[in-house]
Amino acid sequence: MRRIVLIGPPASGKGTQCRRIQNLLDVPTLGTGKxxxxxxxxxxxxxxxxxxxxxxxxxxxxxxxMELVKAWMAKRSESGWLLDGYPRTLAQAEALESDASFQAPTLxxxxxxPQHELEQRIISRRECADCGATVSVSSPDELNCNDCNGELVSRSDDDxxxxxxxxxxxxxxxxxxxDYYAAKGKLLLVNGSASPEDVFCVINNHLSE
Ligand SMILES: [Zn+2]
Structure with a gap:
């Protein structure tokens, strides 16, 4: 059974990879915001x-x-799971690992x-006001959506x-x-600078082993 935690900085493409892993494994996925x-x-x-x-x-x-995650996990003890952006702290990770009412991740x-690359992504990220697509512009002069020609606007959280x-x-x-998960032999460190396709390819290869 697979119990996976996915961690990464803001704008690292975590959401995209999360959806792909979920499609691949068909396991319940938890995002703490939701x-x-x-x-x-x-x-x-x-x-x-x-x-x-x-x-x-x-x-x-x-x-x-932790109370909420515990309750969520208790209902999914048979299926495995994928956690998106949780744990966020060492204390949370240690609780997952050793508190009997949680389940320890397997991976x-x-x-x-790198930070400078994330900042570049933030600066070039736009959202289409019409169709809602998120696009990365190569120049600030790019004003319209490729799909629907709608107006591209900066996302409010992109400051x-x-x-x-x-x-x-x-x-x-x-x-x-x-380091915490590396020491436990559970870490798959992926170079997130690659394209989303290449990032997923690495993850997929590992999960298919
Ligand atoms: Zn559009």
Whole structure:
């Protein structure tokens, strides 16, 4: 049974690879952002607590997220799973590994992309106002969508300053997981600078072994 965690910095292409791995393996996939939103929608006691943090723009505490992940995992103990962007911290990783109410991952896939390249991606990323496609422009003069000719706009979350804040957070809290999983012999380190096709090819080869 496969239990996979996928880690990587913002703009590393994690979302794309996550969808491809999910298509390949057909396992339940958990993204914590979505999990939090679902809990809020459910109106549960935990959901109300989560909503309070989100409304204040505060970080949802580790312990609370762990409760939600635990509950999600308990229902999927037979199927294996794929975690998108979780764990984010060593404390979360250690809990997954050793807390009996979690299940330990069998593999950690880490996308490695240098910061300057991620920034380049952020700068050149646009979204089509009409069809919603995300495109990477090769020059700032590229104003229209190739597919529908709609207007290309910068995504609101693409602000470079915002990225740098998230990246600093990532390198402090999440990057140490590379060494953590390497020491456990569970790390598949993938060069995320390659094209999405080539990145997936490496992952696919490993998963098909
Ligand atoms: Zn378009």
């Amino acid at each position: 999990l939090l939103r679902k809990e809020v929608e459910s109106g549960s006691k935990l959901g109300l607590e989560v909503e309070d943090y989100l409304n204040r723009g505060a970080y949802v505490p580790d312990a609370l997220i 950690a896939i880490a996308l490695d992309v 470079l300053e915002n990225f740098r804040r998230r990246y600093a957070n990532y390198s402090e809290l999440t990057q140490p997981l590379f």
